[in-house]
Amino acid sequence: xxxxxxxxxxxxxxxxxxxxxxxxxxxxxxxxxxxxxxxxxxxxxxxxxxxxxxxxxxxxxxxxxxxxxxxxxxxxxxxxxxxxxxxxxxxxxxxxxxxxxxxxxxxxxxxxxxxxxxxxxxxxxxxxxxxxxxxxxxxxxxxxxxxxxxxxxxxxxxxxxxxxxxxxxxx
Numbered sequence: 001x002x003x004x005x006x007x008x009x010x011x012x013x014x015x016x017x018x019x020x021x022x023x024x025x026x027x028x029x030x031x032x033x034x035x036x037x038x039x040x041x042x043x044x045x046x047x048x049x050x051x052x053x054x055x056x057x058x059x060x061x062x063x064x065x066x067x068x069x070x071x072x073x074x075x076x077x078x079x080x081x082x083x084x085x086x087x088x089x090x091x092x093x094x095x096x097x098x099x100x101x102x103x104x105x106x107x108x109x110x111x112x113x114x115x116x117x118x119x120x121x122x123x124x125x126x127x128x129x130x131x132x133x134x135x136x137x138x139x140x141x142x143x144x145x146x147x148x149x150x151x152x153x154x155x156x157x158x159x160x161x162x163x164x165x166x167x168x169x170x171x
Contacts, residue, residue, distance in 0.1 A: 023108040096127035
Protein backbone atom coordinates (compact mmCIF):
# COMPACT_ATOMS: atom_id res chain seq x y z
CA UNK A 1 0.00 0.00 0.00
CA UNK A 2 1.29 3.44 -0.94
CA UNK A 3 0.77 6.38 1.31
CA UNK A 4 0.46 9.73 -0.39
CA UNK A 5 1.38 12.69 1.76
CA UNK A 6 0.23 16.09 0.62
CA UNK A 7 1.60 19.15 2.34
CA UNK A 8 -0.02 22.50 1.87
CA UNK A 9 1.63 25.68 3.11
CA UNK A 10 -0.88 28.02 4.69
CA UNK A 11 0.11 31.59 5.52
CA UNK A 12 -1.61 33.19 8.50
CA UNK A 13 -1.16 36.07 10.90
CA UNK A 14 -1.23 35.66 14.64
CA UNK A 15 -3.12 38.45 16.34
CA UNK A 16 -3.39 38.92 20.07
CA UNK A 17 -4.87 41.27 22.62
CA UNK A 18 -2.65 44.34 22.76
CA UNK A 19 -0.85 43.78 19.44
CA UNK A 20 -2.00 47.17 18.14
CA UNK A 21 -3.92 45.74 15.18
CA UNK A 22 -7.00 47.37 16.70
CA UNK A 23 -7.41 49.50 19.81
CA UNK A 24 -6.77 47.25 22.84
CA UNK A 25 -10.11 48.06 24.48
CA UNK A 26 -11.86 47.26 21.21
CA UNK A 27 -10.00 43.94 20.94
CA UNK A 28 -11.12 43.08 24.44
CA UNK A 29 -14.73 43.97 23.65
CA UNK A 30 -14.62 41.97 20.41
CA UNK A 31 -13.80 38.93 22.49
CA UNK A 32 -16.42 39.74 25.12
CA UNK A 33 -19.15 40.44 22.53
CA UNK A 34 -18.58 37.30 20.48
CA UNK A 35 -21.50 35.27 19.21
CA UNK A 36 -21.62 31.57 18.48
CA UNK A 37 -22.62 29.82 15.27
CA UNK A 38 -25.06 26.93 15.37
CA UNK A 39 -21.98 24.67 15.41
CA UNK A 40 -20.66 26.37 18.56
CA UNK A 41 -17.86 28.25 16.77
CA UNK A 42 -17.21 31.73 18.20
CA UNK A 43 -17.41 34.68 15.81
CA UNK A 44 -17.49 38.45 16.12
CA UNK A 45 -20.78 40.18 16.72
CA UNK A 46 -22.18 42.01 13.67
CA UNK A 47 -21.38 45.52 14.91
CA UNK A 48 -17.75 44.72 15.75
CA UNK A 49 -17.37 42.80 12.51
CA UNK A 50 -18.80 45.65 10.40
CA UNK A 51 -16.64 48.38 11.90
CA UNK A 52 -13.48 46.29 12.25
CA UNK A 53 -13.80 45.34 8.59
CA UNK A 54 -14.16 49.03 7.68
CA UNK A 55 -11.11 49.84 9.81
CA UNK A 56 -9.15 46.99 8.24
CA UNK A 57 -10.15 47.64 4.63
CA UNK A 58 -9.93 51.43 4.74
CA UNK A 59 -7.04 52.15 7.13
CA UNK A 60 -4.90 49.01 6.85
CA UNK A 61 -5.38 48.50 3.10
CA UNK A 62 -5.35 50.75 0.07
CA UNK A 63 -8.45 49.35 -1.63
CA UNK A 64 -11.54 47.44 -0.61
CA UNK A 65 -11.81 43.88 -1.90
CA UNK A 66 -14.80 43.35 -4.15
CA UNK A 67 -16.06 40.49 -1.97
CA UNK A 68 -16.40 42.90 0.98
CA UNK A 69 -18.91 45.19 -0.77
CA UNK A 70 -21.87 42.84 -0.43
CA UNK A 71 -20.72 41.86 3.06
CA UNK A 72 -20.69 45.52 4.13
CA UNK A 73 -24.11 46.07 2.62
CA UNK A 74 -25.76 43.10 4.34
CA UNK A 75 -24.14 43.97 7.69
CA UNK A 76 -25.20 47.63 7.40
CA UNK A 77 -28.72 46.50 6.62
CA UNK A 78 -28.83 44.18 9.65
CA UNK A 79 -27.46 47.00 11.85
CA UNK A 80 -30.07 49.45 10.47
CA UNK A 81 -27.46 51.94 9.28
CA UNK A 82 -29.34 54.71 7.49
CA UNK A 83 -28.58 55.71 3.90
CA UNK A 84 -26.13 52.84 3.37
CA UNK A 85 -26.23 51.39 -0.14
CA UNK A 86 -24.08 48.85 -1.96
CA UNK A 87 -21.60 51.53 -3.12
CA UNK A 88 -21.37 53.45 0.17
CA UNK A 89 -18.04 51.80 1.01
CA UNK A 90 -16.52 53.80 -1.85
CA UNK A 91 -17.67 57.11 -0.35
CA UNK A 92 -14.61 57.95 1.76
CA UNK A 93 -16.15 60.81 3.75
CA UNK A 94 -19.36 58.90 4.53
CA UNK A 95 -17.40 55.84 5.71
CA UNK A 96 -14.97 58.00 7.72
CA UNK A 97 -17.97 59.64 9.45
CA UNK A 98 -19.46 56.23 10.28
CA UNK A 99 -16.16 55.00 11.69
CA UNK A 100 -15.57 58.26 13.60
CA UNK A 101 -18.97 58.00 15.31
CA UNK A 102 -18.49 54.35 16.22
CA UNK A 103 -14.98 54.88 17.58
CA UNK A 104 -15.88 58.05 19.51
CA UNK A 105 -18.99 56.49 21.05
CA UNK A 106 -16.93 53.51 22.24
CA UNK A 107 -13.79 55.47 23.25
CA UNK A 108 -11.59 53.65 20.71
CA UNK A 109 -8.68 55.17 18.88
CA UNK A 110 -6.27 54.30 16.13
CA UNK A 111 -3.38 52.15 17.24
CA UNK A 112 -0.09 51.31 15.59
CA UNK A 113 0.28 47.57 15.02
CA UNK A 114 3.39 45.76 16.23
CA UNK A 115 3.33 44.01 12.84
CA UNK A 116 5.43 46.36 10.70
CA UNK A 117 3.97 44.84 7.52
CA UNK A 118 0.51 46.33 8.14
CA UNK A 119 0.20 49.39 5.90
CA UNK A 120 -1.54 52.64 6.83
CA UNK A 121 -3.73 54.31 4.22
CA UNK A 122 -2.77 57.92 4.97
CA UNK A 123 -5.42 59.41 2.67
CA UNK A 124 -8.29 57.74 4.52
CA UNK A 125 -6.57 58.11 7.89
CA UNK A 126 -6.52 61.90 7.39
CA UNK A 127 -10.34 61.87 7.25
CA UNK A 128 -10.61 60.50 10.79
CA UNK A 129 -11.31 62.76 13.72
CA UNK A 130 -8.16 64.14 15.36
CA UNK A 131 -9.00 62.53 18.73
CA UNK A 132 -9.13 59.10 17.10
CA UNK A 133 -5.84 59.67 15.30
CA UNK A 134 -4.05 60.94 18.40
CA UNK A 135 -5.61 58.48 20.81
CA UNK A 136 -7.61 58.57 23.98
CA UNK A 137 -6.10 57.74 27.33
CA UNK A 138 -8.56 55.02 28.28
CA UNK A 139 -7.04 51.84 29.63
CA UNK A 140 -8.20 48.30 29.23
CA UNK A 141 -9.13 46.69 32.56
CA UNK A 142 -5.89 45.35 34.06
CA UNK A 143 -7.30 41.91 34.91
CA UNK A 144 -7.25 41.01 31.22
CA UNK A 145 -4.46 38.65 30.34
CA UNK A 146 -3.41 37.89 26.82
CA UNK A 147 -2.59 34.35 27.84
CA UNK A 148 -6.28 33.71 28.59
CA UNK A 149 -7.10 34.26 24.92
CA UNK A 150 -4.08 32.53 23.39
CA UNK A 151 -4.54 28.89 22.36
CA UNK A 152 -2.26 26.48 24.25
CA UNK A 153 -0.65 25.18 21.08
CA UNK A 154 0.56 28.70 20.26
CA UNK A 155 1.96 29.16 23.77
CA UNK A 156 3.89 25.91 23.43
CA UNK A 157 5.59 26.93 20.17
CA UNK A 158 6.07 30.59 21.08
CA UNK A 159 9.73 31.37 21.81
CA UNK A 160 10.57 32.76 25.23
CA UNK A 161 11.77 36.11 23.82
CA UNK A 162 8.34 36.65 22.24
CA UNK A 163 6.58 35.78 25.49
CA UNK A 164 8.72 38.43 27.22
CA UNK A 165 7.69 41.07 24.70
CA UNK A 166 4.02 40.14 25.09
CA UNK A 167 4.28 40.43 28.89
CA UNK A 168 5.73 43.94 28.53
CA UNK A 169 2.94 45.00 26.17
CA UNK A 170 0.18 43.69 28.44
CA UNK A 171 1.53 45.56 31.48
